[in-house]
Amino acid sequence: MANHREFLLTSPKAKRVAIADLMKRGKITGITNLDDMKGLADQIDVFAANTEPVKVSPKEKTSKLGHRIIFEFGIRHRVAQEMIRRVLDCQYTPRKFQVFNSGVPTTIVKALALVSSGYVYAAHLDIRDCFPSFKSKRLSEFLSLEEQVIENALTGQKMVLKPTHRLGAYPYSVQHLTEAARRGLPQGASTSPVVAHTCLSGLELPDTTLEHSFNYEDDFLVLAKSEAELDHKIAALKAAVGNLPGGHFVLVLKAQEHLANGIDFLGHRLSIINGQPVAEPTEENIQRLSKKLANIEQRSGAFSNAKGVVDLPALKQLTSDKLALLDGWMSAFGACAPITETWCSVEGMKEDAFTDLSKHGWDGSALPPPSSNAVRQSKKFYSYKWFS
Numbered sequence: 001m002a003n004h005r006e007f008l009l010t011s012p013k014a015k016r017v018a019i020a021d022l023m024k025r026g027k028i029t030g031i032t033n034l035d036d037m038k039g040l041a042d043q044i045d046v047f048a049a050n051t052e053p054v055k056v057s058p059k060e061k062t063s064k065l066g067h068r069i070i071f072e073f074g075i076r077h078r079v080a081q082e083m084i085r086r087v088l089d090c091q092y093t094p095r096k097f098q099v100f101n102s103g104v105p106t107t108i109v110k111a112l113a114l115v116s117s118g119y120v121y122a123a124h125l126d127i128r129d130c131f132p133s134f135k136s137k138r139l140s141e142f143l144s145l146e147e148q149v150i151e152n153a154l155t156g157q158k159m160v161l162k163p164t165h166r167l168g169a170y171p172y173s174v175q176h177l178t179e180a181a182r183r184g185l186p187q188g189a190s191t192s193p194v195v196a197h198t199c200l201s202g203l204e205l206p207d208t209t210l211e212h213s214f215n216y217e218d219d220f221l222v223l224a225k226s227e228a229e230l231d232h233k234i235a236a237l238k239a240a241v242g243n244l245p246g247g248h249f250v251l252v253l254k255a256q257e258h259l260a261n262g263i264d265f266l267g268h269r270l271s272i273i274n275g276q277p278v279a280e281p282t283e284e285n286i287q288r289l290s291k292k293l294a295n296i297e298q299r300s301g302a303f304s305n306a307k308g309v310v311d312l313p314a315l316k317q318l319t320s321d322k323l324a325l326l327d328g329w330m331s332a333f334g335a336c337a338p339i340t341e342t343w344c345s346v347e348g349m350k351e352d353a354f355t356d357l358s359k360h361g362w363d364g365s366a367l368p369p370p371s372s373n374a375v376r377q378s379k380k381f382y383s384y385k386w387f388s
Contacts, residue, residue, distance in 0.1 A: 321374035328378025
């Protein structure tokens, strides 16, 4: 294992493979030939301090309670993180209650199946400030990584930070922002989720206790058949999270309900309606979609000249972008019942998009591929922040 780890962290081949994979996924650009790749590989040393500047900026949490510090990494940091992530993946064995790799729609479907079986009492919990709660000096308690790698590449301890934030957007000083960025794991690093998953896999609870629980990133959904059973599971889970290695973690109860009243989890509203378990997008996620669609509609007004003649090719491109967003949203919330009002309205939007095109002379020919920006936006519906 040690030799394999050393190969993944130091060999020129491992560096080039990491670069090629990042290029394929569109995570890095600017590498045009083999010499560029070799030159970049020569600059990567996960055991040494990386002098490439990292932009850090505050972003207000959805709850409005505090800020997250978001990191924008350059190409050298991304390659180093990809190399380390491959090592961490070898160390991580998910337990049954950890459902991140399954994806959100599959997780929601599984939760609804349990509700159908009588698990109608639910609690939603999350780890308060999960990434900042890790302590760099304690990560070696559960990670097989050298201290130099942890300090130089896994945490923000020795990164060259470049704070950026609008005046008034963050109510603290630049020094406070920098200090906050150096705590725990960086938000935006590809390694941070794997570290968190590995840590949580060490929960000292038997699988039978966690059998009807779901863990996605730092969120937990706990289901039970009675209120007393749910209380017992919550207490046991809080204690186990508090004893995790690698930092100081506090599990917070966000909601506890009978599902007749409904509960939010991963961007979905889980409830029982007319005796049937139902999942719908939360109102917040519906508003997010509406805002993106409104931005597209505003752009469509620019496609008509003073005489009212429409630029049909431009309108076709805009329609393609709109459909990509709608399809992305429907796929991300694929666990939701198609009979819901929201789902039907989205289906209607797709039909209306084709109707509008026909009114302007569209002959039914193939639409152009969606723009790269629309593709990125549609994929964001799958990202964790849309479900938190």
